[in-house]
Amino acid sequence: xxxxxxxxxxxxxxxxxxxxxxxxxxxxxxxxxxxxxxxxxxxxxxxxxxxxxxxxxxxxxxxxxxxxxxxxxxxxxxxxxxxxxxxxxxxxxxxxxxxxxxxxxxxxxxxxxxxxxxxxxxxxxxxxxxxxxxxxxxxxxxxxxxxxxxxxxxxxxxxxxxxxxxxxxxxxxxxxxxxxxxxxxxxxxxxxxxxxxxxxxxxxxxxxxxxxxxxxxxxxxxxxxxxxxxxxxxxxxxxxxxxxxxxxxxxxxxxxxxxxxxxxxxxxxxxxxxxxxxxxxxxxxxxxxxxxxxxxxxxxxxxxxxxxxxxxxxxxxxxxxxxxxxxxxxxxxxxxxxxxxxxxxxxxxxxxxxxxxxxxxxxxxxxxxxxxxxxx
Ligand SMILES: Nc1ncnc2c1ncn2[C@@H]1O[C@H](COP(=O)(O)OP(=O)(O)OP(=O)(O)O)[C@@H](O)[C@H]1O
Ligand SMILES: [Mg+2]
Numbered sequence: 001x002x003x004x005x006x007x008x009x010x011x012x013x014x015x016x017x018x019x020x021x022x023x024x025x026x027x028x029x030x031x032x033x034x035x036x037x038x039x040x041x042x043x044x045x046x047x048x049x050x051x052x053x054x055x056x057x058x059x060x061x062x063x064x065x066x067x068x069x070x071x072x073x074x075x076x077x078x079x080x081x082x083x084x085x086x087x088x089x090x091x092x093x094x095x096x097x098x099x100x101x102x103x104x105x106x107x108x109x110x111x112x113x114x115x116x117x118x119x120x121x122x123x124x125x126x127x128x129x130x131x132x133x134x135x136x137x138x139x140x141x142x143x144x145x146x147x148x149x150x151x152x153x154x155x156x157x158x159x160x161x162x163x164x165x166x167x168x169x170x171x172x173x174x175x176x177x178x179x180x181x182x183x184x185x186x187x188x189x190x191x192x193x194x195x196x197x198x199x200x201x202x203x204x205x206x207x208x209x210x211x212x213x214x215x216x217x218x219x220x221x222x223x224x225x226x227x228x229x230x231x232x233x234x235x236x237x238x239x240x241x242x243x244x245x246x247x248x249x250x251x252x253x254x255x256x257x258x259x260x261x262x263x264x265x266x267x268x269x270x271x272x273x274x275x276x277x278x279x280x281x282x283x284x285x286x287x288x289x290x291x292x293x294x295x296x297x298x299x300x301x302x303x304x305x306x307x308x309x310x311x312x313x314x315x316x317x318x319x320x321x322x323x324x325x326x327x328x329x330x331x332x333x334x335x336x337x338x339x340x341x342x343x344x345x346x347x348x349x350x351x352x353x354x355x356x357x358x359x360x361x362x363x364x365x366x367x368x369x370x371x372x373x374x375x376x
Pocket of ligand 2 (some may be wrong): 044045174293
């Protein structure tokens with residue numbers, strides 16, 4: 001087993017498409033790392049460079065202690081699961097899983113009579129491993145079926161089984177769940193996490209879905225236009241986003257952003273003001289962007305885990321309430337400023353009504369208006 005590292009890695013396609021820009025990222029041995037970011041930010045390119053399917057334009061790619069830039073893909077001991085997993089349609093599930101192993105381990109000596117005993121032993125070992133993996137992924141029942149006789153989710157598990165059975169040093173997964181329906185995706189997500197715990201194989205998982213990144217990653221690396229924005233544990237990224245982009249990308253509904261200026265220890269917007277959190281070093285007179293997550297805005301008439309004070313209370317007009325079951329997504333306005341809030345479904349407020357809401361001011365975010373970097 002091994003960690004993976006990008007050391008100042010850049011990938012330029014053609015003359016000037018910089019898909020990955022000076023990436024420095026250490027993925028620890030046995031870690032489950034998620035690469036996340038919007039379409040075109042360079043996730044697949046980064047993954048394909050680990051696999052050796054793309055060559056880095058500059059920098060070093062390490063697997064364990066070895067610089068692998070010049071190591072051919074087949075010698076890197078990685079297994080990759082793609083979004084469009086291609087199973088061999090004419091083979092049954094068993095043979096699909098066993099194929100790569102046979103290719104690797106039986107090649108060479110199977111036809112030589114003197115090695116028949118050895119070949120038999122290898123075959124038995126492959127049989128054991130195929131069945132073990134099939135059991136793990138709950139596809140034992142389907143080993144004799146052809147891919148076309150399986151559901152999408154079952155096919156996906158066969159593709160995973162085929163990757164896992166090789167016990168590689170590193171797993172690379174590129175949006176492997178995106179073809180599944182919502183329910184199956186949640187289920188397979190949990191299965192993958194369980195598998196990772198069981199096998200402890202270093203995994204790099206690519207997704208554009210921030211929920212997947214938050215729930216699956218031990219750490220997550222957020223990319224934008226080929227540039228790494230932040231890499232940390234999901235909870236820390238959520239609490240302390242490094243910049244406005246990360247703040248808006250992680251969390252749903254997304255964080256509210258409001259233009260503001262710092263005056264006398266307050267973040268002052270066109271329509272309301274809130275005290276700057278204690279210890280925040282932001283300078284007086286500075287132009288900033290105030291960030292408030294929807295879940296940090298509360299109906300003042302419900303229980304809150306902080307005290308209502310004149311400083312944290314605002315009068316809002318409720319424009320629209322969208323019921324989500326346990327909560328409402330409330331579209332509210334403070335003067336001319338429109339905000340989104342998630343409100344517990346115990347709320348008594350109604351659309352078009354005015355009400356007192358509170359902001360958890362310990363959790364507001366302040367970004368430099370110019371650089372968009374968080375100030376804290
Ligand atoms: N073979 C290629 N030739 C030229 N440009 C490419 C090539 N492959 C990717 N690109 C470009 O490189 C950038 C990064 O692409 P990449 O596929 O890594 O993005 P991604 O983050 O995986 O996006 P998605 O979420 O849509 O899969 C994009 O601007 C893309 O157009
Ligand atoms: Mg991609």
